[in-house]
Amino acid sequence: MKLKIDTNYLKLMLETILKCHSPSGFCYDVMDIIEAEALHCGYKFEKTNKGCGIITIPGENTKEVIGLSAHVDTLGAMVRSITPQGTLKFTLVGGPIAATLDGEYCKIRTREGKIYTGTFLSTSPAAHVYTDSKDKPRLPETMEVRIDEIVESKEDVEKLGICAGDYIFIDPKTVITPSGFVKSRFIDDKGSVACLMTLLRLLKDEKVKPKYTTKMFISVYEEVGHGSSYIPSDITEMIAVDMGCIGEDLNCTELDVSICAKDSGGPYDYYMTTKLVQLAKANKIRHVVDIYPMYVSDVGAALRGGNNIRGALIGPGVHASHGMERTHITALENTIQLLYAYLTIR
Template identity: 55%
Template sequence: MISIAREYMTDFLMKLLATPSPSGFCERIASVVEDEAATLGYKTERTPKGGVIVTVPGKRGDILGISAHVDTLGGMVRAIKPNGMIRFTPIGGYMMQSVENEYCRIHTRDGREYEGTVLPVKPSVHVYGDARDMKREEANMEIRIDEIVASKTDTLALGISVGDFISWDPRTRRLENGYIKSRHLDDKAGVAAVFGLLQGLSVSGRLPERTLKIVISVYEEVGHGASYIPSDIRELIAVDMGAMGDDLSGTEKDVSICAKDSSGPYDYGMTSKLIELAKRERISYAVDVYPQYGSDASAALRGGSNIRAALIGPVVHASHGMERTHVQAIAGTASLLAAYAMQA
């Protein structure tokens, strides 16, 4: 078994979390991924959609695919209001309440960035008697820009336009007890686990049993991240966050092995092998079913890929909100990937 370096993974996770990457605005973070893969000694290529594929030569020529996504939830400027405020449209599926009072950045197409805050259109209980009761939906939310603006003309003069991307402040905290809380652990924690595998292989000098093609996608949060994968992939493990709550059994220290999500059941043989390996390696895991969830593997299957597919990842609390996981879950995910990749 290759060694998994927790400090390396968490350091790289911090770098990923600090890089804005709402779906469709991922050039910067794709470069971060490429640079890190090159540092570890691996070749990369860009897909036409802007994703990154990292190739790791194996003992055999047949291909095992592993996917994870660096794109996150975010927003886009939908309109500029007469008072200079921004109306935004969501990117990805989240409760509007989860971004109320959140700090954000507006990214203009000419490279400028401005800070702002997401607020309801009635932001003060001292002024509006119905402020508490107003429904939190797109039409009732706006962004206050931290610049001197009082009109649409003022905001346009900053270079802000309809179609500009908006990223949420991740508010990342790395705690001494191993907890990591932040927005966008979905799926940057999964990407960190994949790179934990890559770093372990690089340092050990060992080859995986099969050649690996690591697919880092950039449109997963809007449903078509890995709808294209290289045609020589026959098995694909999607690495994405595991959900927590209700009748689910996973905790923030566990690796989630998803048996079924909204796209249907995952491959019986692959899922069974992952459970067997988790038991053998004494990795803390939970098998769960996510009826309101889809993954890059779902997108690949719906895109017509003739593959077997499975889904694993670190369990994350409060997904698509203020998320939290534990370094044990990230390291466990990397270890389970390593066990699968190194099996004969």
């Protein structure tokens, strides 16, 4: 099986959602994009009370309902306090590697919707001034955000409308190279969301029905642990489509779809995982099987939420997770190939 994947659509969707700011708890704009695409393809779209999206794809059989989950929420930051000098102290949303934020551009969004630009910096930012500028730990406690406005005091910042609890959006710096590499923050997990939307477009264009009714669940709180704690009650099994880990003692590369047998929450469903491996082999889809030592997924959240489901986890290989991430279009295509096989061939 070799699908004709619309790579141009995949790249367009990837760039569009990567550049749309959506830290956990603020996914309104990006979910509007997902909803518009689902409706354009002719599929039903619903939202849960907490803002997750559900796209329903009618199948040939309603005996079971297959869930495909990916999360559109990302890492981010939030204003914690304003210093007397007019800079911002921040708290992290999710688990970005704080050291990678030093020198990064950002945007501060007030409750009224005003946007100001700024930069994450160490509190010892100048080599010509501070003796510890090079070796000072980069942590939220030793960093701050410099605002691109003329402010000299806490009161000046407050006059801008900035206050504690305002979101700080990190610049994703998205680039797709001519060689097919995707460089950006937040490929975890917008790369997988782009895969699901491209799969949706493929099913529509090819007029293909999956074997069973399928529900794509786009979660908005995965990075803080409860993205899929609720899922539709008729889902019988769910595949979390999330990033594949790359690094020490792992097989995955930026070209593979990774099939996870076990993460920090324990093993995934044996029979689902076996079926995914068999499909990848039979259809000559470049893949690896790995164990993720420090990882939880939307399947884990769904199981902890008490949902009676079987669960598996796959995703494109992503390098440098929670920092400046990178993958390759090939890994995204392999992920789409495997999902298509699971939905249509079983």
